Amino acid sequence: xxxxxxxxxxxxxxxxxxxxxxxxxxxxxxxxxxxxxxxxxxxxxxxxxxxxxxxxxxxxxxxxxxxxxxxxxxxxxxxxxxxxxxxxxxxxxxxxxxxxxxxxxxxxxxxxxxxxxxxxxx
Amino acid sequence: xxxxxxxxxxxxxxxxxxxxxxxxxxxxxxxxxxxxxxxxxxxxxxxxxxxxxxxxxxxxxxxxxxxxxxxxxxxxxxxxxxxxxxxxxxxxxxxxxxxxxxxxxxxxxxxxxxxxxxxxxxxxxxxxxxxxxxxxxxxxxxxxxxxxxxxxxxxxxxxxxxxxxxxxxxxxxxxxxxxxxxxxxxxxxxxxxxxxxxxxxxxxxxxxxxxxxxxxxxxxxxxxxxxxxxxxxxxxxxxxxxxxxxxxxxxxxxxxxxxxxxxxxxxxxxxxxxxxxxxxxxxxxxxxxxxxxxxxxxxxxxxxxxxxxxxxxxxxxxxxxxxxxxxxxxxxxxxxxxxxxxxxxxxxxxxxxxxxxxxxxxxxxxxxxxxxxxxxxxxxxxxxxxxxxxxxxxxxxxxxxxxxxxxxxxxxxxxxxxxxxxxxxxxxxxxxxxxxxxxxxxxxxxxxxxxxxxxxxxxxxxxxxxxxxxxxxxxxxxxxxxxxxxxxxxxxxxxxxxxxxxxxxxxxxxxxxxxxxxxxxxxxxxxxxxxxxxxxxxxxx
Ligand SMILES: Cc1cc2nc3c(=O)[nH]c(=O)nc-3n(C[C@H](O)[C@H](O)[C@H](O)COP(=O)(O)O)c2cc1C
Numbered sequence: 150x151x152x153x154x155x156x157x158x159x160x161x162x163x164x165x166x167x168x169x170x171x172x173x174x175x176x177x178x179x180x181x182x183x184x185x186x187x188x189x190x191x192x193x194x195x196x197x198x199x200x201x202x203x204x205x206x207x208x209x210x211x212x213x214x215x216x217x218x219x220x221x222x223x224x225x226x227x228x229x230x231x232x233x234x235x236x237x238x239x240x241x242x243x244x245x246x247x248x249x250x251x252x253x254x255x256x257x258x259x260x261x262x263x264x265x266x267x268x269x270x271x
Numbered sequence: 272x273x274x275x276x277x278x279x280x281x282x283x284x285x286x287x288x289x290x291x292x293x294x295x296x297x298x299x300x301x302x303x304x305x306x307x308x309x310x311x312x313x314x315x316x317x318x319x320x321x322x323x324x325x326x327x328x329x330x331x332x333x334x335x336x337x338x339x340x341x342x343x344x345x346x347x348x349x350x351x352x353x354x355x356x357x358x359x360x361x362x363x364x365x366x367x368x369x370x371x372x373x374x375x376x377x378x379x380x381x382x383x384x385x386x387x388x389x390x391x392x393x394x395x396x397x398x399x400x401x402x403x404x405x406x407x408x409x410x411x412x413x414x415x416x417x418x419x420x421x422x423x424x425x426x427x428x429x430x431x432x433x434x435x436x437x438x439x440x441x442x443x444x445x446x447x448x449x450x451x452x453x454x455x456x457x458x459x460x461x462x463x464x465x466x467x468x469x470x471x472x473x474x475x476x477x478x479x480x481x482x483x484x485x486x487x488x489x490x491x492x493x494x495x496x497x498x499x500x501x502x503x504x505x506x507x508x509x510x511x512x513x514x515x516x517x518x519x520x521x522x523x524x525x526x527x528x529x530x531x532x533x534x535x536x537x538x539x540x541x542x543x544x545x546x547x548x549x550x551x552x553x554x555x556x557x558x559x560x561x562x563x564x565x566x567x568x569x570x571x572x573x574x575x576x577x578x579x580x581x582x583x584x585x586x587x588x589x590x591x592x593x594x595x596x597x598x599x600x601x602x603x604x605x606x607x608x609x610x611x612x613x614x615x616x617x618x619x620x621x622x623x624x625x626x627x628x629x630x631x632x633x634x635x636x637x638x639x640x641x642x643x644x645x646x647x648x649x650x651x652x653x654x655x656x657x658x659x660x661x662x663x664x665x666x667x668x669x670x671x672x673x674x675x676x677x678x679x680x681x682x683x684x685x686x687x688x689x690x691x692x693x694x695x696x697x698x699x700x701x702x703x704x705x706x707x708x709x710x711x712x713x714x715x716x717x718x719x720x721x722x723x724x725x726x727x728x729x730x731x732x733x734x735x736x737x738x739x740x741x742x743x744x745x746x747x748x749x750x751x752x753x754x755x756x757x758x759x760x761x762x763x764x765x766x767x768x769x770x771x772x773x774x775x776x777x778x779x780x781x782x783x784x785x786x787x788x789x790x791x792x793x794x795x796x797x798x799x800x801x802x803x804x805x806x807x808x809x810x811x812x
Contacts, residue, residue, distance in 0.1 A: 150411070150415075150528055151529070152536060152537055153536065156412065157412075159403060159406050160406050160410075162403075163403040163406055163407035164407040166404070167404055167407050167408070169277070169278050170280070170332045170333075170396055180357075183355065183357050184357075188355075196311075197276075197311070200274050200276050212333050214333050214357065215276070216357040217358045
């Protein structure tokens with residue numbers, strides 16, 4: 150170890166690995182429906198793309214987690230976004246590409262991608 | 272780097288390992304591969320979570336779901352339901368983690384609510400065999416800060432100002448000791464860590480070394496910088512194989528990263544350390560006996576002064592601190608003395624780790640701010656006495672301490688208040704007794720231990736404690752006479768004032784304190800010629 154900078158670099162890299170275990174306080178939560186219906190409709194690649202995107206963009210306070218059946222199986226894959234102080238937004242018929250777009254526009258920039266929401270699909 | 276959506280933390284402390292948590296880990300890893308989830312879910316083996324009673328313990332993140340007493344056959348269900356479908360397996364949750372069907376995460380459970388974790392900060396959070404996880408949570412930042420921004424004097428001043436006192440039992444101000452050793456004349460100095468931990472029922476130091484070994488390594492390097500030493504030794508009993516192994520792995524990883532060795536952080540400070548194994552004699556925890564043992568001599572104490580600060584290992588100035596004392600140091604350097612002083616009481620700042628055992632619901636390892644009352648520890652953190660029994664007494668300070676009765680339950684825990692009620696802080700063993708326990712037998716148990724562990728160097732301890740034990744055994748077997756109680760008391764007072772080291776000086780305490788608070792139980796044995804409590808002798812706790 151030659152310098153404090155070197156240590157801080159390792160710290161930053163490693164923090165990503167264990168962020169999941171820390172209190173995230175009031176961060177954003179993305180919950181992916183991962184019951185049989187979700188999985189067979191392709192929820193796993195969606196979940197993975199969300200994780201990759203969160204990692205790439207260093208979104209340490211975003212928690213990606215999964216739940217059972219959200220209830221509208223015909224619209225799977227579904228995920229829900231809970232931002233502190235805002236109404237829950239439900240995205241439906243998701244694909245990895247759409248998920249990445251939601252990450253960029255909604256999670257990072259704060260603009261709901263209305264065309265993908267359950268309201269638009271109904 | 273692989274990103275995982277979920278982490279499964281499996282307790283790898285000694286308690287959970289003995290209830291087969293290593294087999295659980297194997298099963299998880301095997302099934303995750305079979306179900307092709309091994310790229311999404313990471314399995315991590317950590318140190319002790321503290322609630323040993325409920326082991327083996329598994330915590331699943333990000334939810335923080337707290338599973339207890341998990342069996343091999345439950346693994347499949349956790350994977351199928353929780354990790355695959357996101358449905359928490361409620362039937363396996365720790366009983367306090369689900370109240371009226373509402374699931375609480377691990378940090379919301381009552382057991383942890385009154386706790387404050389500094390020495391145990393990383394225990395049960397990181398993988399102790401991965402230095403990067405320690406670094407992620409600010410590890411080695413204090414060492415880096417000290418070596419690049421602080422003088423050795425400033426390090427000592429900070430420790431002094433924090434008011435940190437030795438957690439090995441004596442409560443001596445740590446900063447003062449560092450100052451003495453820094454000032455002592457000598458070209459070679461040593462930094463020692465006392466990980467002997469011999470009190471029956473105590474496992475604080477073991478758990479720190481098993482769960483977060485780098486916190487001790489970092490603090491010893493800080494101490495080396497502060498006092499001008501380049502060599503450290505950790506004296507640890509061979510009876511702690513998991514701790515020894517993880518500490519050695521940690522030392523190796525620190526060396527690989529250049530956090531031990533030459534020119535650490537590009538400074539001209541060199542420091543390295545080694546492990547020295549003890550054979551597990553209680554007396555070797557006494558600092559001069561410990562030093563003799565490292566030198567290859569028979570582990571026996573000597574008179575002080577000279578103190579180790581002036582004449583220690585190989586007659587050189589030596590700093591010796593306890594594991595838990597060290598585990599506080601990096602945090603103090605990082606956050607400052609004032610941060611530390613905000614916790615605890617004025618004369619005993621910070622926290623203390625206790626090993627809760629005996630008749631208590633939540634047997635395990637806890638860390639609480641000093642000043643917490645015994646009642647809070649026993650009834651809130653500890654969850655009270657099992658089977659609706661009545662509390663009778665709690666023993667602190669192990670074989671050197673005394674019992675505390677229900678009248679004193681509202682005493683705030685700190686070094687001085689525990690001494691003032693006739694017990695002592697000790698190193699952190701806390702054994703709870705209920706109405707069925709015979710206090711004479713408890714005293715006999717501890718004395719039996721000290722007789723066994725007396726090194727034999729000085730007669731008051733060698734012969735005196737043996738005679739006391741004989742009288743006690745006479746009483747417990749129903750052959751005691753009324754005069755025996757006075758004899759016991761006289762002998763005890765003599766041993767206290769005439770023994771060479773702390774072992775003998777404190778050995779009579781369990782007898783004296785039970786005689787003081789429960790004399791009627793001794794009298795009942797003598798008068799009725801039998802033990803009034805219908806139960807078995809305790810041979811181990
Ligand atoms: C019989 C006896 C046993 C002891 N055992 C231990 C022990 O296991 N661990 C420990 O840290 N200190 C033990 N001590 C206290 C040490 O002598 C010494 O005071 C301590 O290691 C200093 O560290 P500290 O100031 O950080 O507490 C023992 C003392 C006596 C008299």
